[in-house]
Amino acid sequence: MYFKGRFPVNQFLGRAYLCQGQLHAPHSTDNLEEFEKFVLFFMKAILTGLTYFFLVYNASVLYWQLVRPFLKPGFRHCLIPSLSQIVTALNQIEEQDNEWRAELMINLLECFLDASKLEEAKEFSSTAAVFIKENVPDKYSQIFSLMAQLKLIKNLELTLKRAVQLGVPGVIQVVCATQWNLCLPLLQHNLHQHVRKPLISVADVLEEIDSMLILLRCQVHMEIARIEEDGERLEAALEHLQKAMHLNSSEQYGEHLRLSFRRLHLSAMLYESPEHREDQAVMLIEQAKRGKQKDNARKNRCLLINAGLALAPDTFQIVLDSENEVKVFSGKSNSQISYLCAKAQHHTKSVEKVDEHLKHLRNGNGRERIMLWADLAKAACKQEVWDVCRAACRFCLLYDDIFFREARKHKKKSLLPAKSFSFEADLLRILAEIRFINAEATVHLLGLQGIKLNDHAVPPEATYQCHPGSVSYLPESDPEWKTYSLWIDNLSWYAMENFQRAAEIGEELNEAWIVHNAVVYILNYNRHLISSGRQRDIIEYLQTLLGAIKTVGSTEILLMLCNALARGLIISWIPKPKPEKANIQSFSVDPSGLPDIKAALEICEFALNAMTGTIPKEKVSIAAQQQIIATWVKAKQLNQQQIRHQLGTQEEENNDEAQNPLARILVGLEIYSCNGLGLMDFTVPSLSQLVNLALECSWSDSLVELQTLTRLTYFAYASQDHKRVMTCSKRILDSDKNFVHNRNIKKYEMLSTAACIQGKSIMENLSGRKDLRVAASKTFVQSARYAGEAGNYSLVMFAARHFWNACLPLLGSPHDREQFKEPTKIILKNIIKAESKNKQVRISNRYFGCFLPGMFFLLFIW
Ligand SMILES: *[C@@H]1O[C@H](CO)[C@@H](O)[C@H](O)[C@H]1NC(C)=O
Ligand SMILES: *[C@@H]1O[C@H](CO)[C@@H](O)[C@H](O)[C@H]1NC(C)=O
Ligand SMILES: *[C@@H]1O[C@H](CO)[C@@H](O)[C@H](O)[C@H]1NC(C)=O
Ligand SMILES: *[C@@H]1O[C@H](CO)[C@@H](O)[C@H](O)[C@H]1NC(C)=O
Numbered sequence: 001m002y003f004k005g006r007f008p009v010n011q012f013l014g015r016a017y018l019c020q021g022q023l024h025a026p027h028s029t030d031n032l033e034e035f036e037k038f039v040l041f042f043m044k045a046i047l048t049g050l051t052y053f054f055l056v057y058n059a060s061v062l063y064w065q066l067v068r069p070f071l072k073p074g075f076r077h078c079l080i081p082s083l084s085q086i087v088t089a090l091n092q093i094e095e096q097d098n099e100w101r102a103e104l105m106i107n108l109l110e111c112f113l114d115a116s117k118l119e120e121a122k123e124f125s126s127t128a129a130v131f132i133k134e135n136v137p138d139k140y141s142q143i144f145s146l147m148a149q150l151k152l153i154k155n156l157e158l159t160l161k162r163a164v165q166l167g168v169p170g171v172i173q174v175v176c177a178t179q180w181n182l183c184l185p186l187l188q189h190n191l192h193q194h195v196r197k198p199l200i201s202v203a204d205v206l207e208e209i210d211s212m213l214i215l216l217r218c219q220v221h222m223e224i225a226r227i228e229e230d231g232e233r234l235e236a237a238l239e240h241l242q243k244a245m246h247l248n249s250s251e252q253y254g255e256h257l258r259l260s261f262r263r264l265h266l267s268a269m270l271y272e273s274p275e276h277r278e279d280q281a282v283m284l285i286e287q288a289k290r291g292k293q294k295d296n297a298r299k300n301r302c303l304l305i306n307a308g309l310a311l312a313p314d315t316f317q318i319v320l321d322s323e324n325e326v327k328v329f330s331g332k333s334n335s336q337i338s339y340l341c342a343k344a345q346h347h348t349k350s351v352e353k354v355d356e357h358l359k360h361l362r363n364g365n366g367r368e369r370i371m372l373w374a375d376l377a378k379a380a381c382k383q384e385v386w387d388v389c390r391a392a393c394r395f396c397l398l399y400d401d402i403f404f405r406e407a408r409k410h411k412k413k414s415l416l417p418a419k420s421f422s423f424e425a426d427l428l429r430i431l432a433e434i435r436f437i438n439a440e441a442t443v444h445l446l447g448l449q450g451i452k453l454n455d456h457a458v459p460p461e462a463t464y465q466c467h468p469g470s471v472s473y474l475p476e477s478d479p480e481w482k483t484y485s486l487w488i489d490n491l492s493w494y495a496m497e498n499f500q501r502a503a504e505i506g507e508e509l510n511e512a513w514i515v516h517n518a519v520v521y522i523l524n525y526n527r528h529l530i531s532s533g534r535q536r537d538i539i540e541y542l543q544t545l546l547g548a549i550k551t552v553g554s555t556e557i558l559l560m561l562c563n564a565l566a567r568g569l570i571i572s573w574i575p576k577p578k579p580e581k582a583n584i585q586s587f588s589v590d591p592s593g594l595p596d597i598k599a600a601l602e603i604c605e606f607a608l609n610a611m612t613g614t615i616p617k618e619k620v621s622i623a624a625q626q627q628i629i630a631t632w633v634k635a636k637q638l639n640q641q642q643i644r645h646q647l648g649t650q651e652e653e654n655n656d657e658a659q660n661p662l663a664r665i666l667v668g669l670e671i672y673s674c675n676g677l678g679l680m681d682f683t684v685p686s687l688s689q690l691v692n693l694a695l696e697c698s699w700s701d702s703l704v705e706l707q708t709l710t711r712l713t714y715f716a717y718a719s720q721d722h723k724r725v726m727t728c729s730k731r732i733l734d735s736d737k738n739f740v741h742n743r744n745i746k747k748y749e750m751l752s753t754a755a756c757i758q759g760k761s762i763m764e765n766l767s768g769r770k771d772l773r774v775a776a777s778k779t780f781v782q783s784a785r786y787a788g789e790a791g792n793y794s795l796v797m798f799a800a801r802h803f804w805n806a807c808l809p810l811l812g813s814p815h816d817r818e819q820f821k822e823p824t825k826i827i828l829k830n831i832i833k834a835e836s837k838n839k840q841v842r843i844s845n846r847y848f849g850c851f852l853p854g855m856f857f858l859l860f861i862w
Contacts, residue, residue: 014055017045018062025066029075038066039082046089056093060086060104077115083108098131105131106178109171110159125171153182157198160205169209176202180216183223196227203240218247225260232290234268255423259368278365281310281372289379297383304380304388311372312395315357320391322350323445336460341480344487354394358402367427370399374430381437386444393438400431400501425509432505432514436521439498443525446491453525454492454537457485496522496541507548515548516557523564535568542568546603555610559624562607566631569600570638575679587678589638597638604632611663622701626666633670633682640680643671665694669708672715687715691724695731703747706732710750710757717757722765729758733782748790755783756799763806770810774819777806781823788830791837800827 021041024034045059063086070078087108090101105128112121156179163171179202183195203220206213221244228237241261244253266279267286274280284307291300308316321327330342373396380389443453451457459481476482499522506514522545523530526538535542542565549558573593589597607628611620636643668690671682691712699705709732716724732754759779766772780803787795803823810816 014045014048014059017041017048018055018059021045022062022066026069029069029072029078032078035070035078043082043085046086056086056089057095057097057100060090060100064104064107076111077117080108080111080115080117080120083111102128102131102178106156106174109174121166121168121171125168125174128174153179153195153198156182157201160201164205169211172205172209173211173213176206176211177213177216180220196224196231199224199227203243207243214247218244218253221247222253222257222260225264229264234264238264238268253423255367256426259371277310277313278368278372281307281376284310285372285375285379288383300383301385301388304376304383304385307376308388308392308395311369311376312357315353316391316395318350318353319394320387322347323387323390337478337480337484340484344484348487348490351394354398357395358398366399366403367423370396370403370427370430373399374434377434377437381441386441389437390441390445393434393441396434397431397438397498400435404428404431404505405501428505428509429511429514432502432509435498435502435505436517439495439502439521440525442491442495442498446488446495449488449491451488451492452528453495454529454534457488495525496538500541500544503545503548507551510552512552512554515545515553519545519549519553519557519561523560530564530567533567533571535564536572539565539568555620556624558610559607559620559628562603563624563627563631566600566603566607566628566635569596569603570631570635573597573638574634589640589679594639597635600631601635601639604628604635608632612660622662622666622699622704625663626704629663629666630670630673633667633674637674637679637682643667643682661693661697662699665690665697665708669711669715673711687712687719687721688724691716691728695727702735703744706735706747706750709735710754713754713757717761720764722761725758725761729754729761733758745790745792748786749792749795752783752786752790752792752795752799755779755786756795756802759783759799759802759806763802773806773810777803777820777823780806781826784827784830788833788837791834793831793834796827796831796834800831803827 018041021038021044024038024041026035026038029035042059042063046056048055063082067079070076083104087101087104090104095101105124109121109125109128112124156175160172160175160179163175179198183199199220203217203224206217206220211217221240225237225240225244228234228240238261241257241264245257245261262279263282263286266274266282267290274283284303288300288303288307291303305316305320308320325343328339328343328346330339373392377389377392377396380386380392446453449457459476499518503515503518506512506516506518522538522541529535529537542561546558546561546565549561570593573589573596575587575589611625611628633643668685671684672687672690675681675684694705694708694712699708709728713725713728713732716722716728732751736751756779759776762772762776762779766776780799783799784796784803787793787799807820811820
């Protein structure tokens, strides 16, 4: 329709071309004519778009999605003309998303190879090589989509084979460099065994053509050596290290190579006893690493301790004994509290001894010792010898404090050269890893005392009984108890400091994955605190993390963090209803809370801006969006600010930054949730518009969709809008069929809730009809079924009660009674099912691997 009138050449023309093009999107490779039309419109859009940069970018993304059918071998050549134009256009507008450009370039190269257009491939590869080398050195942002990748690597392996057959060195090198970049993020994870083969191919090919990419070759050999060593193939590892040393690329790796080589060499000569203490330690650690944990726990522990003693003969035993309860001298009194106090004092005194180690340090081999202590800590962590792990961490981190942390404080500027592979940077990376391990190990120590991170010690009940008659006795004021509980608090503090320092290192190195890990660890280990609204207790840490994540980091993590932080700020200022007053009260917010509330608003708005301003490629999950929106709306309410809510469609607003429809629905929903609680009431958007929008929208997250629709059903019911209750709940109950593979408890709870509301609404609109009464009873049965599936006893009972009330008037007639027999059985079955599921202990995943725990998202309901 747009093309019928006269039209100015502007972005809307470009958009119209894109729409037109999409109408001709290829579904297969059969219809080349259709494909050409598609290409034509896209090229028009791109030409129009050269003055509207975002249009070119969007067109390129869309194009790439739509040409999938042509990516199979033998058809790629069809893409050469259009893909070349797109790559050129992205170059012309100097698109900032270098990874995207690189990806398209590599694909174009593959198209050339697929079409056997050698000359073109050669010519193109030379420009592409320069670009990729300069602009896409490493791809940390892809770290979260590992699967960061494996498929691409497989494809590139084939491409490399083809490139070798063609024998063009330029092309080969580009493919190799790309492969390396793809493998880089995987190396940080336990996935590195998957990249062994591709990396060996890269190393071999580059060696064969005697490539001048010396630095790259050296890095590849080093990584292979590490992988081989992990696989206990020492000979192969040594061979690759030697190759790397022969390349003699620069002093950058000299020290690293020398140390690694010696370490491996030593562990290969098992039966000789080395002269230097450091060498002895290396040997012992290597032996412990290779020992099988199950069979040889005692022997491994011994080896690890001896390694520690070799490195610090005077102090290691003392620090290790900090946790040895046999060494605790509990003094005159035999009470439990006295013992706890003595244990705390013993620990504090013993770990302080670690500082004395510094006095005996030889200058000069500090860096080597950092690596050795780190190795010991990691080996102990892997074998779960926690006390040794904690002691080794303390020694290792001494060096962080003196070499890096202090130096940085005084100089106020980064010690590090920008090079991401310098030896210093490598050391800092190791120290960050040890910080994480130490923090986790400290959480483990707290666990041994029966305490979760950042919880406080609770006086043992026995102490109350020990003092019969002395009613006024409070263990809290007992000096011995104080000592113990301060020690517990200090352990939490120590763990948090370690997480925080790791984040600081990540910021310094400009490496997002370290900062992300710190955020995820802190949020995970404080889950109990967050879910009980105690974010305030860790607010300073969250603030520091926010600073780091603003500098380096992904929007998704930023949102998670902002949400935790903003909630921490407002949660204690939300007035609580007093149970003794039944009718609705009105509340006012304590004025002294306003600065916190305003700060929370700022944080939320910062996050929301980051969310809308994000480059289109980075998808922020709806679950994360929903949480920050909920917090924002609550903060607005506490701050007595209305929200101007627009449900209008995007076109009307004529504005690219208009909120996306999902966000608008979520804001509307939260506004409804916040009303009627006795705080300021928002002017609500129209429920029918909200419902329509939600039904039309395409949701990428079916759980959030389900939750949204369930909440809308509830609000429709609350406003006695029977028609909308039926529309929403029907959609919800139909959606169950799309969920086949998703056995999620939350899902079943929501389905049960929706069915129950539907039944209630039907009951209230019976107008005496018996058939409707029966229909309502059926929905209650459905509700009970889902509740049984969720194992949620209270929901089953709720449904059962409603079921009973619905049937009651009909039970008088034997005929009607008969038809409720089966449903009643189902209800009973589900009551039993829910009850038995309730009893199953839910075992949480204990995670003590050393990196990247799974992300979690808490579902907040106010
Ligand atoms: C390696 O390079 C250094 C200078 O960077 C040089 O002094 C040394 O002789 C070289 N060694 C070999 C084996 O080429
Ligand atoms: C708290 O722990 C740190 C680190 O273990 C230690 O240096 C400090 O002395 C402790 N402080 C108290 C009051 O126990
Ligand atoms: C049962 O479901 C309701 C509604 O989803 C939820 O609020 C409640 O926590 C659940 N109860 C249990 C024990 O999981
Ligand atoms: C449903 O019941 C409500 C009152 O609860 C009434 O206002 C509404 O008109 C009824 N709707 C239908 C379709 O019967």
